[in-house]
Amino acid sequence: MAGNSFGTLFKLTTFGESHGTAIGGIIDGCPAGVNLDLEKVQEELDKRRPGQSAIVTQRKEPDTVEFLSGIFEGKTTGTPIGFVIQNSNQKSKDYSHIKDTYRPSHADYTYDEKYGVRDYRGGGRSSARETASRVVGGAIAKQIIPEISFSTYTASVGEIEISVDHKELDFNLIESNPVRCPDPASAEKMETLIREIRSQGDTIGGTVQCVIKNVPKGLGEPVFNKLHAELGKAMLSINAVKGFEFGSGFEGTKLKGSQHNDQFNTDGSTTTNLSGGIQGGISNGMDIYFRVAFKPVATLMQKQQTINSKGEEVSMQGKGRHDPCVVPRAVPIVEAMAALVLADFFLQNKISKI
Amino acid sequence: MAGNSFGTLFKLTTFGESHGTAIGGIIDGCPAGVNLDLEKVQEELDKRRPGQSAIVTQRKEPDTVEFLSGIFEGKTTGTPIGFVIQNSNQKSKDYSHIKDTYRPSHADYTYDEKYGVRDYRGGGRSSARETASRVVGGAIAKQIIPEISFSTYTASVGEIEISVDHKELDFNLIESNPVRCPDPASAEKMETLIREIRSQGDTIGGTVQCVIKNVPKGLGEPVFNKLHAELGKAMLSINAVKGFEFGSGFEGTKLKGSQHNDQFNTDGSTTTNLSGGIQGGISNGMDIYFRVAFKPVATLMQKQQTINSKGEEVSMQGKGRHDPCVVPRAVPIVEAMAALVLADFFLQNKISKI
Amino acid sequence: MAGNSFGTLFKLTTFGESHGTAIGGIIDGCPAGVNLDLEKVQEELDKRRPGQSAIVTQRKEPDTVEFLSGIFEGKTTGTPIGFVIQNSNQKSKDYSHIKDTYRPSHADYTYDEKYGVRDYRGGGRSSARETASRVVGGAIAKQIIPEISFSTYTASVGEIEISVDHKELDFNLIESNPVRCPDPASAEKMETLIREIRSQGDTIGGTVQCVIKNVPKGLGEPVFNKLHAELGKAMLSINAVKGFEFGSGFEGTKLKGSQHNDQFNTDGSTTTNLSGGIQGGISNGMDIYFRVAFKPVATLMQKQQTINSKGEEVSMQGKGRHDPCVVPRAVPIVEAMAALVLADFFLQNKISKI
Amino acid sequence: MAGNSFGTLFKLTTFGESHGTAIGGIIDGCPAGVNLDLEKVQEELDKRRPGQSAIVTQRKEPDTVEFLSGIFEGKTTGTPIGFVIQNSNQKSKDYSHIKDTYRPSHADYTYDEKYGVRDYRGGGRSSARETASRVVGGAIAKQIIPEISFSTYTASVGEIEISVDHKELDFNLIESNPVRCPDPASAEKMETLIREIRSQGDTIGGTVQCVIKNVPKGLGEPVFNKLHAELGKAMLSINAVKGFEFGSGFEGTKLKGSQHNDQFNTDGSTTTNLSGGIQGGISNGMDIYFRVAFKPVATLMQKQQTINSKGEEVSMQGKGRHDPCVVPRAVPIVEAMAALVLADFFLQNKISKI
16 A cells, blocks of 8 residues: 555556665556567566667666566466566665755655655656656556557647647657657757756756557446546556646636537547546547646756755765756656556456446 | 555545435545544535535535444544445436537547447546545644645646746735635636636636645655656546646756756755655655646537547537536645545655654 | 555555545455356345344344446456445434543554543444455355355354264255354254344354365465465455365364375375365465354453553443454455455466466 | 555665576665664575575575665665565576466466466476565664564474473574574474475475564554554465464463463553454554464475466476475564564554654
8 A cells, every 4th residue: 555556456556766776566456368469568567668769868777677577478377467677777886975965846855755765776666766666566457458449649848848638649750869759850949958957957847748558448437437537547657747638628627518518429439539538437439638737857957956864955966967858758758657657447347338 | 456445544435426325435544533624614615515606516515424443432543434425316217318429538438449338428437526535534634744834726727827937926816816826817718718718618728736834854655656647647637638747847848957956055944945845756845846737627518529439420419507618616625635645645654764 | 655555466456434425445456357246246235234133133223235437338347446335324313422442452552552542422433334345355256256155154163063064954944044053953943043142232252164166277376375275365365264274274284294185096086185275375276165263242241441542441341233243244254355365366377387 | 556555655666587687675764863773684684595505495695685675874864765676586496397387376376367467487486486585675674673583483494393382482592503493492393304304305385373562552554554464464465374363372272361461560561462462453652462373385396286378288397496394584584574563663653643
């Protein structure tokens, strides 16, 4: 209950600090008999990996996942899947300068207040390094629900936003640029902005959009575990996320009901999809789409004033190699969390009726 | 696990359909020794009650809560608190006209797809009537954490939005108008708009903002159960909600890190509060504030085309008395869910360190 | 988490004190589409009811269950089933004499130590009255798994024990005598003993045996949620239970492996069944059988020395009408708990493989 | 929910098969600030280790635990504690002879029925090797509740039973003999019996008793999560366990209430302790004691008839080095599970009242 598990039937529990020996996790509740393609899992991890392009952090971490249990002769056995990712980059000395310093808008201060102790090396448990374990979990989740497709991409960086509707995008272009934006014109502007921001030692926020197709009807468990409520929690649990909206989202609040209602076709599909594929917390078979807001990374390559654990004013400057914009590397994390939610509800729905 | 419980230690489980005998719930995990003011619970319910003002549904439901257990001589005993609210308004005949009809953008179709059966009377379990039980739970949750204050209000209706920062609002004015908007100028415009929309037989969306003060430092359980992730799930589980943002929210994605970081004062407070009182998923003692997007109500007093359960096109028109804008009555529900989250994390935090 | 819920997917949460307004509960996770026979539920309750025969407590409680939700047109809808049983017998005055007194081997002292407050009327929440809600839950659980049959009976009272193997008993005789013992010779001796004990103002213990037939293979979730581990927990959670054993039980510890191993027939059944129908925590299709130990009821119709809440010595004597032996009325409770466990694992097993 | 987690607030999740790469687990919910003595953890593991004495299996497995997270500068940080134990002994070839064979009274058949696939190497997940992870979890649990003392020992082997009451035993003698029996006379007889049984290629059952002292009053969460119900589940989840009883246990069913009731002293302690330290599911401060029944090990060094996965009769004979009696090595496992239960309830009780 201490917050390191996600999911009800398909359940991921993770462990590990940024600069500890290793990170990893246990997936419990994966059905037996799934033919797992472990290379696909590593491919997803590689999308999240530092150093993959010029516009992300240049740290070198191979992030190789090793599976320890639950898979036998290529198949899941129904027993828990344990896995680890070694921390190859663990050098405590790099972080001595922030041992007693609370970095602004990081979790340093709140961890100390909550736990009375904290692993200050690279943010410890609060580091986004933890999300690598989520990507492993999500990549396995996807293989339980192969018919469902996930397309996730950068929808905005700072003020630069894709202006076309997601239905007009070619998702095959997502991986064609380092920003992971399927609109080439926007992608170029986003990349230029990120390079510019980096040259200032600054950072910038952005949004990630996820579109999920071929979702079976009936997923979601009202009233508290509505499909979009779990998706929202999943996304908000990712580092640096400040908001979540699905379907018509915040813009939808400005509409009238006569504009917003999705009219039915006779096959149960709808002519419009402002509902975002979910009605009453349950999928209706239309595309699910949602948007996730990421704040700018708090670690700056600029001098900042802050305080230390004694309440004294100190000045600090980010060292090492950090992301000027977290959004491109957040894309596989958003997708992994979405897959965890869908796979879990897919299993839960198997017992909704007799 | 079928989705009708909320909370980890302070846990609300609810039951009941719109037109069944009664709705109600069980609160398990309420500590013993809390002096409960049950009148306050009823007061919160009255804020959610239909018929309370000219701009909400004119249905008459007294919504009186009756407590069945867990309270003895005015105090909680540590045992589960069972409660019921009778459905005084249960007339099945009113709903025969929609028995086989799927109302657009309602949950009729998805419930049928998921369960193969549905209580069609007034939306059954998918009706917002269910939220009355949440208000009871939230009102009790508040009495566990009396030092924490909640101020919740209508921040926008359609395009009309409060333009001033929440720090400049006088929350004492929230209940001074039927819209529950503490900015009198905006309130008047909102009320006018709602009346106009109602006269068209239409509905309109809006947003609710909640500001939480005096939050102890340390609440929230990373990594998956971050304080804002649970708040987000709580809000997204409310009927008609399409989005959630806290602190700088979606606007924050446009900022640079150097603009967005909250600088520390020497006492650990921050000069700005774009973080929204939460860093790394844990409260830092600053005000928590968030915004919730409500779509326009799907039931219109207009003729609509739709389909029935045989896939035939039919036309329908909303009968009875419905809300032209759900936002004013959603205010106490948002607040109740926030209180449930805070009380739960308050208890969880009692064992974060030894 | 405060202990008033039982089950993972098919989940019963109960509330209510002995002398409060009502007891009741919520069943969440019941699949939709089950045709419920509510009379059967009441029949099970009647087996637990006080006053049903000369050898049980003569209190008069009709114990009529009222369902409030989750059932529509005779079928479950997949939504939570709320129910209440009114406490017709609630007279606080009867219990004023024990307000400050800790009855020996009751829960009075421990509730006060744990909660700092207690509803002293009739034992409050610690009263076995709470088990009526379990019987309701169990009776519904049975209707999800109609192919599985449960036979539960009194196996011993004091030193008087059924000497024949359960395979030689005619379970149709269970309800032929007030002791609920299918061995008529033993039943008579047990009844005589109970009458004698009652005439002394004393009480006596005993054991209940449950035999479950037609269990599908594959139920149980190792490693921690083994089928017999959940059965054990279920039984030990019943008031007055001191022990649980299944299959060969404690006697099996005296055997050699060569005597204890169950040899396979070629169809996967076994020639003997010392395993008790469960191997490695998973049902193997053979009969499940287990035995539950009940201590003698602690309330005596004799004078006893004890202490009050100030630590002063006081003398007390049981008033009212109590059971001289809890075992006959415990039979339906044991069966209900067994049904809850089996129905839950039945649902869980639907997703063990793909 | 798939059964590989134990505990509510202090929660152990384990993974790993007998002959996979490694076994291990994650402890979530351990409070921050606990000074962990990791050598003590290894000491407990060494008590469970194969090859430790002449009367247990002579397999050689060092069973060294490696901690991967959650501990920093000797203290717990409140984040999850990940750990692994490498499987040094993993030779698949040893098990090819049982690949398609269902060993009698093992879990081979039921795992195949449930999952449709199974890791046949050494029993896979159903092997008692998994309990090493429990011992790690229990050893850490103990350090959260250092004031509570656990004394666990072999109470019987086959028909040989300690005849004296546990209050008269010197628990310092438990580790003085390989049987782990604090009664030297019985220990000698037990050891002789085990040697004799082993020479026959056979196995024998036995019982383990656990006595827990200095338990704070108030632990346990009625009604379903009574302290003894969780202890029972914990014990029954251990491989080869067939029964559990606490306090007066099955013998207590033969007593009258006037014999069984524990009379109070004025300080709240009781003159007798047939309740076993628990009343109404809550600890009363007296010693908790319980007994666990272990069946004889199913792997025999004798020829046995059985079937294979095609339903054909085959004969088989145990190879390798197995325990003739599991009880001496089960002692630390029983103690670990007891510690997990007590630590969890210790934390849960911190929020039972305000």
